Amino acid sequence: MISIKDIAKKAGVSISTVSYALNGNPKVTEETRMRILKIAQELNYVPNAAARTLKNRVSKIIGVYLNDFSGAFYGEVLQGMKEVLNKRGYDLIVCSGSYSHRWLPQRMIDGAIVLDHSFASEELLHLAGNGHKVVVLDRELNHPNVNQVLLDNKAGASLAVEFLIDKGHRKLYVVSGPKGSYDSRQRMQAVKQTVERHPEVECIEIEGNFDKESGEEAAKRIVAEYKEPAAVFCLNDEMAIGVYNTVMKANYRIGEHIHLIGFDNIELTQYTQPRLATIDYSKRKWGTLASEQVLKLIAGEEVEHERIYVTLVEGESVGRG
Amino acid sequence: MISIKDIAKKAGVSISTVSYALNGNPKVTEETRMRILKIAQELNYVPNAAARTLKNRVSKIIGVYLNDFSGAFYGEVLQGMKEVLNKRGYDLIVCSGSYSHRWLPQRMIDGAIVLDHSFASEELLHLAGNGHKVVVLDRELNHPNVNQVLLDNKAGASLAVEFLIDKGHRKLYVVSGPKGSYDSRQRMQAVKQTVERHPEVECIEIEGNFDKESGEEAAKRIVAEYKEPAAVFCLNDEMAIGVYNTVMKANYRIGEHIHLIGFDNIELTQYTQPRLATIDYSKRKWGTLASEQVLKLIAGEEVEHERIYVTLVEGESVGRG
DNA sequence: TTGTACGCGTTATCAT
DNA sequence: ATGATAACGCGTACAA
Numbered sequence: 001m002i003s004i005k006d007i008a009k010k011a012g013v014s015i016s017t018v019s020y021a022l023n024g025n026p027k028v029t030e031e032t033r034m035r036i037l038k039i040a041q042e043l044n045y046v047p048n049a050a051a052r053t054l055k056n057r058v059s060k061i062i063g064v065y066l067n068d069f070s071g072a073f074y075g076e077v078l079q080g081m082k083e084v085l086n087k088r089g090y091d092l093i094v095c096s097g098s099y100s101h102r103w104l105p106q107r108m109i110d111g112a113i114v115l116d117h118s119f120a121s122e123e124l125l126h127l128a129g130n131g132h133k134v135v136v137l138d139r140e141l142n143h144p145n146v147n148q149v150l151l152d153n154k155a156g157a158s159l160a161v162e163f164l165i166d167k168g169h170r171k172l173y174v175v176s177g178p179k180g181s182y183d184s185r186q187r188m189q190a191v192k193q194t195v196e197r198h199p200e201v202e203c204i205e206i207e208g209n210f211d212k213e214s215g216e217e218a219a220k221r222i223v224a225e226y227k228e229p230a231a232v233f234c235l236n237d238e239m240a241i242g243v244y245n246t247v248m249k250a251n252y253r254i255g256e257h258i259h260l261i262g263f264d265n266i267e268l269t270q271y272t273q274p275r276l277a278t279i280d281y282s283k284r285k286w287g288t289l290a291s292e293q294v295l296k297l298i299a300g301e302e303v304e305h306e307r308i309y310v311t312l313v314e315g316e317s318v319g320r321g
Numbered sequence: 322m323i324s325i326k327d328i329a330k331k332a333g334v335s336i337s338t339v340s341y342a343l344n345g346n347p348k349v350t351e352e353t354r355m356r357i358l359k360i361a362q363e364l365n366y367v368p369n370a371a372a373r374t375l376k377n378r379v380s381k382i383i384g385v386y387l388n389d390f391s392g393a394f395y396g397e398v399l400q401g402m403k404e405v406l407n408k409r410g411y412d413l414i415v416c417s418g419s420y421s422h423r424w425l426p427q428r429m430i431d432g433a434i435v436l437d438h439s440f441a442s443e444e445l446l447h448l449a450g451n452g453h454k455v456v457v458l459d460r461e462l463n464h465p466n467v468n469q470v471l472l473d474n475k476a477g478a479s480l481a482v483e484f485l486i487d488k489g490h491r492k493l494y495v496v497s498g499p500k501g502s503y504d505s506r507q508r509m510q511a512v513k514q515t516v517e518r519h520p521e522v523e524c525i526e527i528e529g530n531f532d533k534e535s536g537e538e539a540a541k542r543i544v545a546e547y548k549e550p551a552a553v554f555c556l557n558d559e560m561a562i563g564v565y566n567t568v569m570k571a572n573y574r575i576g577e578h579i580h581l582i583g584f585d586n587i588e589l590t591q592y593t594q595p596r597l598a599t600i601d602y603s604k605r606k607w608g609t610l611a612s613e614q615v616l617k618l619i620a621g622e623e624v625e626h627e628r629i630y631v632t633l634v635e636g637e638s639v640g641r642g
Numbered sequence: 643t644t645g646t647a648c649g650c651g652t653t654a655t656c657a658t
Numbered sequence: 659a660t661g662a663t664a665a666c667g668c669g670t671a672c673a674a
Contacts, residue, residue, distance in 0.1 A: 375669095
């Protein structure tokens with residue numbers, strides 16, 4: 001491996017001169033600087049990241065933690081993060097699994113963005129307590145070194161429920177997410193609050209866990225109980241897709257017998273026929289905001305928690321009731 | 322930040338004793354060892370990754386390069402990679418964008434897995450020339466430090482075309498991928514070879530670029546030219562979905578007027594009604610093999626290029642012609 | 643422009 | 659048999 005020592009030898013100068021030259025320090029003349037840069041080029045010099053990080057105590061890398069790599073949903077969020085970080089001279093690495101949790105205390109990354117429910121809040125608080133900077137996208141966590149960028153789950157769930165009620169539906173199934181999910185809890189709370197304001201509405205909760213299979217399970221029950229048209233609010237789109245397929249297979253029509261709305265506006269919803277109604281929000285914005293917040297934390301700036309606003313996407317999957 | 326120095330001070334021993342103790346070196350008695358471990362625990366000691374990497378010259382991290390984070394398709398591949406790597410004491414980071422290319426020469430990662438067409442082959446050869454270990458999943462590249470784990474594109478494309486011909490179709494559209502894509506070129510070559518063996522088949526090539534939009538474009542043309550039932554082979558599923566939607570919108574039926582097959586068996590294909598025929602392969606296997614190969618390269622073992630086999634998934638999107 | 647201490651963990655060498 | 663001293667890896671930045 002080529003080090004500044006090799007360059008120094010070849011250029012006939014000291015290593016400090018090389019370091020200054022490479023870092024554009026005005027302590028060296030433009031002339032020797034060019035000479036050294038040329039030699040570095042010739043030798044294919046690349047600074048050793050470990051040595052630099054060791055000295056500088058920063059890596060200029062931000063890690064984002066996902067519970068798994070299944071991604072479909074995260075692509076845009078990550079893209080948004082990367083854009084901002086690269087612009088500010090930082091790199092992004094995507095991590096998954098508890099092994100990689102050590103990268104923050106090991107100082108391999110300068111900050112973390114967490115969208116991984118399996119990353120324990122106590123662990124995060126502990127890290128924050130040791131001065132590490134964390135942005136959470138999937139929970140509420142209060143600590144000076146932790147910032148939140150959360151979806152406006154309550155608004156979204158209210159929008160969805162009110163849309164169904166406005167369309168005239170009075171029998172409403174709600175398929176929840178997993179117990180541990182903050183997003184699911186928030187959405188469910190808002191559902192209950194909204195329904196309470198409409199005593200004429202019957203609301204039946206079915207437990208799900210955000211994956212397609214649980215949507216299918218829920219749909220089986222709904223189909224089995226079918227007597228008259230009903231509305232279904234799945235707390236995410238993936239489950240809605242599961243419901244969608246199962247209902248279709250049972251020869252009921254979406255938007256006619258079963259009225260369906262999801263949450264997230266994942267790409268897949270565009271492909272369904274009739275189009276799935278859902279709750280949308282800018283995934284890119286979510287990513288860019290998260291990045292900006294983590295950089296602010298690192299810079300020691302004062303930061304307020306942020307919220308991502310949501311909108312209703314109407315679709316033919318919900319008809320008049 | 323807590324370092325071994327702090328532990329040494331607290332334990333009243335030297336830093337080397339601490340290091341030996343932490344690394345289980347028999348040079349220290351079990352007794353002092355336990356004492357030191359306890360203190361390390363108390364102080365929340367975490368070794369500094371940079372210092373360790375600097376000394377050891379290995380990071381025990383493998384980087385996988387993706388052209389973007391859109392992921393839907395990569396999830397399983399990444400999961401497979403992670404499984405193998407974690408089992409072998411390595412970590413995985415997911416990278417995207419040319420900034421992160423430097424991590425290999427900077428020795429931040431011990432090896433790279435490339436599934437990113439925008440990562441230039443010359444750059445990879447150059448890295449390999451400098452002793453870096455690379456596994457490519459998206460091109461042919463011959464160098465002792467580079468290993469290939471490629472899809473059996475030709476078999477897949479032949480399977481698809483033969484399936485269409487067997488079903489009695491004689492008019493065949495093929496929607497290609499982007500010019501630069503190795504997978505697309507391979508698949509297209511196999512299409513041509515297969516069609517040549519069937520002079521009664523008319524084959525029309527439409528240029529695409531692997532995204533949904535280009536499938537839609539292709540479908541517009543196919544619909545405009547429609548006179549009699551035709552078969553369409555999209556060189557990936559995403560484009561097939563684009564074709565699917567556009568054909569449906571034009572009120573032609575998939576599997577009746579337009580017979581459609583894709584490639585990749587992405588999750589989405591399961592949701593289409595009728596089910597999209599496609600070419601399947603184990604994405605997990607692709608990931609595990611890639612990881613195994615990169616570890617073998619690092620270990621200095623002799624490795625042969627690997628191939629991922631493919632199978633045909635029939636679907637109602639292709640009917641009798 | 644250069645010598646050198648420093649950041650932190652590893653390990654060979656020397657001393658007890 | 660135990661454990662301490664010191665050199666090393668590489669880049670940075672202060673003092674000279």
